[in-house]
Amino acid sequence: MFPEILWAVPPAAAAVPLSAAAWHHWSPTTWSYGPGLVGSALRVHLTWEDVAQGCGLSYTRRKTQVKGGVRRVSVQKKPRLRRFRPTPYGFRVRARLHDGQTPEDYQEALTRLAHAWRVDAVRIRTSGPGWVELVASRRDPLSTVTNAAPLAPDWELLKVRMGTLETGDPWIIDFRAVPHWLIMGATQSGKSTDINALVYQLAPQPVALAGLDLKGGVELTPYARRMSKLATTRTECVVLLDDLMAMLNDRMTLCREAGVRNIWQLPETDRPMPVVTVVDEVAELYLMTDKSEKDEIARTSTLLLRNAQLGRAFGLHLVIAGQRVGSDLGPGVTALRSQITGRICHRVNDGETAKMALGDLAPDSLSAAMRIPAEMPGVAVTVGADGRWYRGRSDLTTEEMAEQASAEYAHMAPDWDLLVSGRTKEKETVPADAVDWDRLEEEMS
Numbered sequence: 001m002f003p004e005i006l007w008a009v010p011p012a013a014a015a016v017p018l019s020a021a022a023w024h025h026w027s028p029t030t031w032s033y034g035p036g037l038v039g040s041a042l043r044v045h046l047t048w049e050d051v052a053q054g055c056g057l058s059y060t061r062r063k064t065q066v067k068g069g070v071r072r073v074s075v076q077k078k079p080r081l082r083r084f085r086p087t088p089y090g091f092r093v094r095a096r097l098h099d100g101q102t103p104e105d106y107q108e109a110l111t112r113l114a115h116a117w118r119v120d121a122v123r124i125r126t127s128g129p130g131w132v133e134l135v136a137s138r139r140d141p142l143s144t145v146t147n148a149a150p151l152a153p154d155w156e157l158l159k160v161r162m163g164t165l166e167t168g169d170p171w172i173i174d175f176r177a178v179p180h181w182l183i184m185g186a187t188q189s190g191k192s193t194d195i196n197a198l199v200y201q202l203a204p205q206p207v208a209l210a211g212l213d214l215k216g217g218v219e220l221t222p223y224a225r226r227m228s229k230l231a232t233t234r235t236e237c238v239v240l241l242d243d244l245m246a247m248l249n250d251r252m253t254l255c256r257e258a259g260v261r262n263i264w265q266l267p268e269t270d271r272p273m274p275v276v277t278v279v280d281e282v283a284e285l286y287l288m289t290d291k292s293e294k295d296e297i298a299r300t301s302t303l304l305l306r307n308a309q310l311g312r313a314f315g316l317h318l319v320i321a322g323q324r325v326g327s328d329l330g331p332g333v334t335a336l337r338s339q340i341t342g343r344i345c346h347r348v349n350d351g352e353t354a355k356m357a358l359g360d361l362a363p364d365s366l367s368a369a370m371r372i373p374a375e376m377p378g379v380a381v382t383v384g385a386d387g388r389w390y391r392g393r394s395d396l397t398t399e400e401m402a403e404q405a406s407a408e409y410a411h412m413a414p415d416w417d418l419l420v421s422g423r424t425k426e427k428e429t430v431p432a433d434a435v436d437w438d439r440l441e442e443e444m445s
């Protein structure tokens with residue numbers, strides 16, 4: 001007779017995949033630490049030989065085979081995998097580089113690995129000598145919005161936490177490692193939010209802030225109380241940049257006399273305060289509405305470039321935001337861009353803009369930059385200290401937060417005139433025609 005218990009088998013069999021689907025749907029994180037992880041581990045390890053071969057990561061070596069007569073045959077050797085670990089979004093695993101391989105070999109294979117492992121994306125996190133760590137994410141970890149954390153009392157000088165990288169690591173801007181930053185993106189892509197984050201987190205630090213805002217001052221005026229100087233007209237911009245040049249000359253002299261190469265080697269008591277100058281919508285500095293502005297534009301361009309070239313060692317940092325930094329704005333722009341090694345590229349409208357932001361430093365990041373969706377403001381591709389590119393999403397720092405921090409720490413803003421008058425010699429002016437633009441462009445390209 002048919003045992004009655006067997007009637008329970010079909011519903012039970014149906015319940016297993018249904019519960020699994022529900023589990024996966026309602027709690028992807030716990031799923032990814034449980035069955036998802038076991039499935040991924042099995043898939044990665046069992047298919048690794050074929051996957052490594054298909055991705056061109058194996059190497060061919062000659063081996064003597066005795067079976068059926070002694071002869072030399074070619075065999076494919078797969079890289080060793082170690083330390084398979086879960087992450088909130090997927091898993092990570094380390095791969096041993098074969099002799100002659102570099103992390104770039106893996107960089108080229110990442111899309112293929114993502115398909116083979118049935119995940120959304122695979123990235124390289126860190127690579128010690130001889131190893132790469134591959135981080136696989138099942139879903140885009142940047143899809144959630146994170147609000148900026150309250151200001152912590154334990155800040156590190158000139159370090160700002162912008163948000164989180166796709167790898168799960170914090171996205172940090174460290175001005176001492178990368179002195180100048182270019183933030184590019186279409187309108188509403190998240191540029192001003194980055195500036196909010198910078199103002200918000202630098203406000204409690206012993207750092208002077210200055211701003212150039214030719215959008216009538218609407219972007220940076222809310223932070224004027226924490227800024228030692230804010231320029232909102234073309235003439236004010238020239239004056240501000242002239243002051244920075246004077247500071248630069250002064251700090252150069254100071255370092256030369258002390259026999260050191262940069263201000264960080266000076267004793268703390270003699271060290272001048274770092275200055276972070278923020279430019280919102282850089283195109284406004286270069287666009288001419290009237291011929292009479294020509295000289296001022298040329299001068300602004302020269303001074304900005306000088307600051308970018310020489311400011312690093314002397315604690316004079318630039319953050320330049322804009323929708324475009326193409327040569328159509330003027331000859332100085334391309335030269336300026338090539339001096340700025342920190343890059344943040346938010347959503348852009350065309351490949352040309354992505355190329356301007358990232359093309360010279362990380363050409364393989366362009367397609368990632370082009371694929372940033374409009375409904376994910378704050379997502380960006382960034383290139384920083386290690387020269388690699390990463391996808392990340394900024395934490396949402398609102399204008400109100402930055403404005404409030406500016407008011408709270410207004411007393412931290414040093415007096416601009418005192419900061420400038422620390423100079424030891426007369427203000428040195430740089431004539432607009434001091435730079436041979438054609439030669440400079442040629443050198444930079």
Ligand SMILES: Nc1ncnc2c1ncn2[C@@H]1O[C@H](COP(=O)(O)OP(=O)(O)OP(=O)(O)O)[C@@H](O)[C@H]1O
Pocket residue numbers: 145146185186187188189190191192193194377378379393394395396
């Ligand atoms: N990291 C983020 N997470 C969620 N929302 C964000 C993030 N960054 C920016 N936004 C939202 O996107 C919108 C546009 O941001 P933002 O003003 O920074 O863009 P923008 O590039 O400066 O634009 P514009 O060129 O018009 O000045 C804002 O409403 C902001 O709240």
Ligand SMILES: [Mg+2]
Pocket residue numbers: 191192193219
């Ligand atoms: Mg803006």
